[in-house]
Structure formats: structure tokens, C-alpha cells
Amino acid sequence: MTIEAWRITGQSQIDSYVGRWAELGVLLVNELHVTRARGRPVTPPENRRAALEEALRSHDWTPGRPLTDADADRLAGVAAELHPAFAGDITALNQALVRHGAVPSLYGDPPRLAFHSAEASLPDAWAADAATALAMVIGVGQGERLRSCEADGCELVFFDVTKNTSRRFCGLSCQNRAKASAYRARRRA
Numbered sequence: 528m529t530i531e532a533w534r535i536t537g538q539s540q541i542d543s544y545v546g547r548w549a550e551l552g553v554l555l556v557n558e559l560h561v562t563r564a565r566g567r568p569v570t571p572p573e574n575r576r577a578a579l580e581e582a583l584r585s586h587d588w589t590p591g592r593p594l595t596d597a598d599a600d601r602l603a604g605v606a607a608e609l610h611p612a613f614a615g616d617i618t619a620l621n622q623a624l625v626r627h628g629a630v631p632s633l634y635g636d637p638p639r640l641a642f643h644s645a646e647a648s649l650p651d652a653w654a655a656d657a658a659t660a661l662a663m664v665i666g667v668g669q670g671e672r673l674r675s676c677e678a679d680g681c682e683l684v685f686f687d688v689t690k691n692t693s694r695r696f697c698g699l700s701c702q703n704r705a706k707a708s709a710y711r712a713r714r715r716a
């Protein structure tokens with residue numbers, strides 16, 4: 528008789544851990560790094576910290592403590608480090624794992640698994656956990672799920688959760704713009 532390994536390790540919990548931190552990576556890249564979104568240049572927010580806090584709130588992320596301006600600046604650096612992973616650059620991702628001290632660690636009671644040490648600063652902890660999640664997605668052969676919008680003038684990234692990995696655009700507005708420009712191109716041809 529074979530043991531169903533995944534049932535023992537609780538795959539759904541691992542999946543939700545990876546999914547949640549991969550989504551944070553997406554959020555950081557989109558909020559703090561991309562320069563063009565939905566066909567328009569992105570204007571950097573006047574208050575980076577406030578803009579990030581708003582984005583986190585709208586995605587149900589509650590930091591363990593209030594963010595500082597310095598956190599927001601460091602997280603912008605983290606976003607720049609994570610972005611290449613969405614273009615399949617595993618060298619940059621490996622460097623981020625090392626730089627931010629990604630290491631399996633248990634904390635709390637009952638113990639929960641994280642991928643940063645107990646002493647890590649908030650930006651380092653988020654970087655380590657998000658980078659680990661992206662590495663797990665890639666490492667189990669699902670790297671194609673880390674994608675960038677294919678529409679012109681849009682660099683937004685997303686985590687494709689469709690069954691057959693068929694999502695090409697960040698959202699409806701880009702999908703419609705791409706459709707319209709393909710239509711115009713056909714008419715010109």
C-alpha cells in the first residue's frame with residue numbers, strides 16, 4: 528500500500544501559503560515597480576507608503592506593524608528584485624533568496640512555517656517569503672504561471688491560476704485594448 532504523501536503534508540495548506548505569498552510578490556511588483564500599466568505611464572505616488580498601505584488593505588494584507596516610509600522604500604527595492612522572476616529569470620530570484628536570508632523557520636504557537644528568520648526586518652521577511660513562494664511555483668514546474676500582461680504599454684504582472692495557464696492579460700481593459708488593436712491591424716492588412 529502506498530501512502531498518499533500530499534495528504535500527510537496537507538497540500539492545500541502549502542498551496543495556500545505559496546499562493547498568498549506569490550500574490551504579495553505580484554502586488555509589490557505592480558504597486559512599486561512597473562512603469563507602464565494598462566497603456567499608460569505610471570505616475571509614482573506622492574506618498575509611496577500610503578499608496579502601498581492602501582493596496583495592501585484592498586488585498587486583505589495586514590502588516591504585523593504599521594509600515595514606515597523606509598519600509599516602503601526598501602520594499603520598492605524588493606519589487607525590483609522580484610520582477611525578473613516573472614520573465615523566468617531564476618538567477619535574480621536565487622540572488623534575492625540569498626540577499627534576504629530566506630530560510631525555513633517555525634514561529635508561533637502552534638508553530639507556523641515561514642521562510643525568514645525570527646530576527647528579519649519586515650522588508651527582508653516579506654522579500655524572503657515572497658521570493659520563496661515564487662521559487663516554489665517555478666520549482667514544481669509551474670513557472671509559466673508567473674506572467675506579465677501581453678498588451679502594449681502594460682507591464683503589470685499576475686499569477687495565472689487558470690486551469691490550462693491561458694491567461695494573457697492583467698485584466699479586461701488590457702484584453703479589450705489588445706483585441707481592438709488586433710482588429711485594426713487585420714483591417715489594415
Ligand SMILES: [Zn+2]
Nearest residue numbers: 676681697701
Ligand atoms: Zn495589462
